[in-house]
Amino acid sequence: MTALLKVEDLRVAFGGTAVVDGVGFEVRRGECLALVGESGSGKSVTARTLVGLTGDGAAVEAGELSFAGRDLRRMRERAWRRIRGGRIGFVLQDALVSLDPLRPVGREVAEVLAAHTGLSRAARTARVAELLAEVGVPEPELRARQLPHELSGGLRQRALIATAIAAEPELIIADEPTTALDVTIQAQVLDLLARIKSEDRSLLIISHDLAVVARLADRVAVMKDGRIVEQGPADRVLRAPEHAYTRALLAAIPAEHTKGTRLSGPAEAVRLARPEPGDVVVRVDGAGKSFRGPDGVARAAVRDVSFTLRAGETVGIVGESGSGKTTTARIALGLTEPDTGSVEVRGRAWAGLGRAEARTLRRDIQVVYQDPLASFDPRYTVDKVLAEALAVAGVPRERRRERSVELLELVGLDERHLRRRPLHLSGGQRQRVAIARALAPEPAVLVCDEPVSALDVSVQAQVLDLLDDVQRRTGVAYLFISHDLGVIYHACDRVLVMKDGQVVEQGPVERVFREPEHHYTRELIAAIPRLTTA
Amino acid sequence: MHGALRLVGWRLLTGLGVLWGAATLAFLVLHLTPGDQAQAIVGGENAAPTPEVIAQVTREYRLDEPWYVQYLLHLGRVVRGDLGTSYRLHTPVTQAIGEQAGATLELAAAAAVVALALSVVVALASAKRRRWVRGLASGSELVIASIPSFWLGILLLTVFSFGLRLFPATGSHGFQSLVLPALALALPIAGVLGHVLREALEEVLEEPFVISARTRGQGDMAVRLRHALRHALVPLITMTGYWVGALLGGAVITETLFTRQGIGRLLLGAVNAKDLPVVLGVVLLSAGIYVLVNLLVDLLYLVIDPRLRDAPAPAARTAVEGSA
Numbered sequence: 051m052t053a054l055l056k057v058e059d060l061r062v063a064f065g066g067t068a069v070v071d072g073v074g075f076e077v078r079r080g081e082c083l084a085l086v087g088e089s090g091s092g093k094s095v096t097a098r099t100l101v102g103l104t105g106d107g108a109a110v111e112a113g114e115l116s117f118a119g120r121d122l123r124r125m126r127e128r129a130w131r132r133i134r135g136g137r138i139g140f141v142l143q144d145a146l147v148s149l150d151p152l153r154p155v156g157r158e159v160a161e162v163l164a165a166h167t168g169l170s171r172a173a174r175t176a177r178v179a180e181l182l183a184e185v186g187v188p189e190p191e192l193r194a195r196q197l198p199h200e201l202s203g204g205l206r207q208r209a210l211i212a213t214a215i216a217a218e219p220e221l222i223i224a225d226e227p228t229t230a231l232d233v234t235i236q237a238q239v240l241d242l243l244a245r246i247k248s249e250d251r252s253l254l255i256i257s258h259d260l261a262v263v264a265r266l267a268d269r270v271a272v273m274k275d276g277r278i279v280e281q282g283p284a285d286r287v288l289r290a291p292e293h294a295y296t297r298a299l300l301a302a303i304p305a306e307h308t309k310g311t312r313l314s315g316p317a318e319a320v321r322l323a324r325p326e327p328g329d330v331v332v333r334v335d336g337a338g339k340s341f342r343g344p345d346g347v348a349r350a351a352v353r354d355v356s357f358t359l360r361a362g363e364t365v366g367i368v369g370e371s372g373s374g375k376t377t378t379a380r381i382a383l384g385l386t387e388p389d390t391g392s393v394e395v396r397g398r399a400w401a402g403l404g405r406a407e408a409r410t411l412r413r414d415i416q417v418v419y420q421d422p423l424a425s426f427d428p429r430y431t432v433d434k435v436l437a438e439a440l441a442v443a444g445v446p447r448e449r450r451r452e453r454s455v456e457l458l459e460l461v462g463l464d465e466r467h468l469r470r471r472p473l474h475l476s477g478g479q480r481q482r483v484a485i486a487r488a489l490a491p492e493p494a495v496l497v498c499d500e501p502v503s504a505l506d507v508s509v510q511a512q513v514l515d516l517l518d519d520v521q522r523r524t525g526v527a528y529l530f531i532s533h534d535l536g537v538i539y540h541a542c543d544r545v546l547v548m549k550d551g552q553v554v555e556q557g558p559v560e561r562v563f564r565e566p567e568h569h570y571t572r573e574l575i576a577a578i579p580r581l582t583t584a
Numbered sequence: 585m586h587g588a589l590r591l592v593g594w595r596l597l598t599g600l601g602v603l604w605g606a607a608t609l610a611f612l613v614l615h616l617t618p619g620d621q622a623q624a625i626v627g628g629e630n631a632a633p634t635p636e637v638i639a640q641v642t643r644e645y646r647l648d649e650p651w652y653v654q655y656l657l658h659l660g661r662v663v664r665g666d667l668g669t670s671y672r673l674h675t676p677v678t679q680a681i682g683e684q685a686g687a688t689l690e691l692a693a694a695a696a697v698v699a700l701a702l703s704v705v706v707a708l709a710s711a712k713r714r715r716w717v718r719g720l721a722s723g724s725e726l727v728i729a730s731i732p733s734f735w736l737g738i739l740l741l742t743v744f745s746f747g748l749r750l751f752p753a754t755g756s757h758g759f760q761s762l763v764l765p766a767l768a769l770a771l772p773i774a775g776v777l778g779h780v781l782r783e784a785l786e787e788v789l790e791e792p793f794v795i796s797a798r799t800r801g802q803g804d805m806a807v808r809l810r811h812a813l814r815h816a817l818v819p820l821i822t823m824t825g826y827w828v829g830a831l832l833g834g835a836v837i838t839e840t841l842f843t844r845q846g847i848g849r850l851l852l853g854a855v856n857a858k859d860l861p862v863v864l865g866v867v868l869l870s871a872g873i874y875v876l877v878n879l880l881v882d883l884l885y886l887v888i889d890p891r892l893r894d895a896p897a898p899a900a901r902t903a904v905e906g907s908a
Contacts, residue, residue, distance in 0.1 A: 103798055106712070131801045140799035148796040150811050152889060158800075161810075165801045199891055213800055 139214030156194025729775030
């Protein structure tokens with residue numbers, strides 16, 4: 051097999067800072083190479099350099115950078131335009147922002163045909179429908195005339211893939227092609243990419259997710275800090291990694307077999323025993339809530355949801371987007387008033403509470419969101435963030451600083467972080483501060499709404515470990531919402547599986563995952579991309 | 585398109601409210617200004633009408649009725665399109681405005697086209713370009729937008745009329761006489777719009793779908809024209825209120841400076857002569873234009889961003905303002 055794409059000693063710098071530093075790899079014809087790494091590893095910059103779109107102000111150097119025998123280093127803009135879309139197709143992540151929101155998706159596909167084929171306008175329209183059908187978009191003629199926001203996430207991603215394969219390129223580069231998708235949709239898109247690969251086209255997949263890659267890649271290259279630390283056949287790299295970083299990455303993925311263990315390496319101190327479940331702290335009974343859509347029709351976001359949460363226990367809610375997870379959390383938090391049913395926190399119902407009473411009860415149930423940056427005032431220092439939370443909790447002024455430091459130590463930070471601002475903290479540190487803030491009033495319950503979804507796998511591992519440690523020390527109960535079944539399995543005692551606003555199944559996490567009763571749960575579990583570790 | 589119809593209905597309703605407000609304001613101004621109205625009608629302070637004449641005018645205009653009857657009569661006249669008679673010209677206000685409207689419309693339309701074209705071209709050419717290109721473009725826009733328009737007008741007159749003798753300095757007939765006034769009116773507006781448009785374009789050009797279009801083999805200009813421009817037009821349309829206002833206000837100065845016919849000069853003359861019916865007629869006309877323009881703007885949003893078509897009427901507006 052000859053190399054279709056050959057990269058040797060690639061260096062990319064922005065303003066003198068190297069972001070890609072001596073990267074080399076090949077993609078052979080009919081082969082799939084996966085470039086895996088966490089955020090900031092330089093994988094996306096590498097991918098964009100391959101189509102000459104590194105970005106403004108980038109300095110690109112390479113020992114070799116060739117595609118089908120042509121030197122890409124000295125390519126003129128005109129020649130690039132024939133290659134982009136024509137011979138190298140590119141799929142970006144999150145089709146909602148990668149397709150022009152003001153143009154029908156069919157026109158985006160037709161644009162490629164107009165640029166790279168000699169088809170007439172009528173022939174292009176027909177071909178667009180064929181292509182959309184080929185990537186599994188039902189009713190392609192109708193869909194071609196719709197705008198991206200009128201399509202579901204999965205259909206959008208398919209349409210985007212259709213733009214990339216429209217001109218039948220030899221190489222397709224997919225940058226995080228399934229990151230924004232639900233697990234069942236992700237599985238479908240991965241199948242589609244596998245089919246494209248089987249048509250003797252080459253594939254370069256960029257991903258942070260080793261499990262996604264395991265399903266497609268023939269070879270894997272692991273990137274860290276702008277360098278490739280390890281590359282080789284997928285089987286070998288994923289089953290018997292040689293580099294310590296690859297091993298740590300693999301170990302950090304939460305799943306069935308990691309339950310009860312630490313993901314981010316062994317704990318330094320002696321671990322406390324997990325608390326025994328205590329009194330019921332949250333009781334949701336038959337809660338239902340409908341929202342009126344823009345067309346004036348009411349739709350049930352949540353129907354007849356019942357569950358209990360005990361002190362020291364973690365209950366997970368898992369489901370795909372739109373399943374009602376977040377509405378359920380808001381109902382438990384007393385932020386959304388249910389139309390039917392009742393909610394009690396520590397034996398007190400939200401319904402009928404006065405403002406002052408509701409404020410007092412709110413101290414008992416706190417929340418941590420997915421994106422902590424969005425839930426902090428960017429001008430506040432960590433000190434101010436915590437002091438505010440402590441003031442609301444009724445801690446007297448002179449004790450606040452001492453408590454702030456205690457809270458920071460509880461979440462693995464220290465006094466030095468008090469003067470920092472959220473913007474200057476890493477994603478993991480921000481989430482730690484968010485957890486510290488939520489713990490300020492010493493709540494009985496912490497609602498964690500996708501707390502680790504925006505984090506890299508190694509940081510996710512640290513935060514999951516932290517949540518576990520905090521629970522062992524304080525006995526706080528978690529209502530843990532996630533779309534990631536691995537995370538749920540790892541972190542939860544019991545789980546509620548939600549679909550279309552209803553709980554289709556609930557029970558101990560081992561039972562639900564090993565012997566799922568509802569067909570939807572089975573479908574979800576089957577869709578998880580898996581790493582079979584040796 | 586159900587949403588669009590609701591939006592039009594809603595806008596027309598609020599537009600009627602605005603016009604009613606303007607008509608009421610007109611009534612209040614007429615009544616609260618010092619001096620006898622009958623006196624003003626027969627010729628102002630310098631005329632010396634006999635008491636019989638005053639009495640006749642009072643009867644004719646029903647000025648002896650209580651204020652609420654007069655108010656209803658006033659509204660009735662406005663609805664019928666009767667804005668009264670000019671104190672100064674002794675012709676109906678609608679006729680006086682009608683005679684001048686054509687010239688102003690011509691000037692405003694020419695200036696609007698020039699301002700829009702200029703700002704779009706400059707923004708497309710300079711967005712996300714080399715530093716000196718952007719600096720040059722945004723620097724000249726700043727200077728032009730900050731120059732007082734009468735001074736800009738004098739500058740244009742000095743160079744192109746008195747100096748180069750390319751265009752006439754005065755007059756309101758023919759294309760030649762339109763060039764300089766239209767430029768004087770358009771340039772400051774183009775400066776502001778160009779600035780806004782470039783900022784919007786630069787933001788859009790960073791969007792993933794633009795990179796996505798580039799990866800399909802689209803050239804830089806094609807991406808700007810086919811993908812980015814449409815997005816960048818939204819803030820421009822949001823600013824329509826600003827530039828329509830600037831056109832109307834600027835018309836007064838420009839028409840005076842270039843001694844052109846038009847509403848602007850009519851208004852200036854009327855203000856100087858305390859010719860209230862004409863002033864109020866122009867106010868009512870401006871309010872009407874604003875209502876109409878706002879309706880058009882709302883419909884344009886729907887054309888440019890079809891996502892808003894599905895949203896209910898008040899929400900459509902908020903969504904656009906939110907994104908702008």
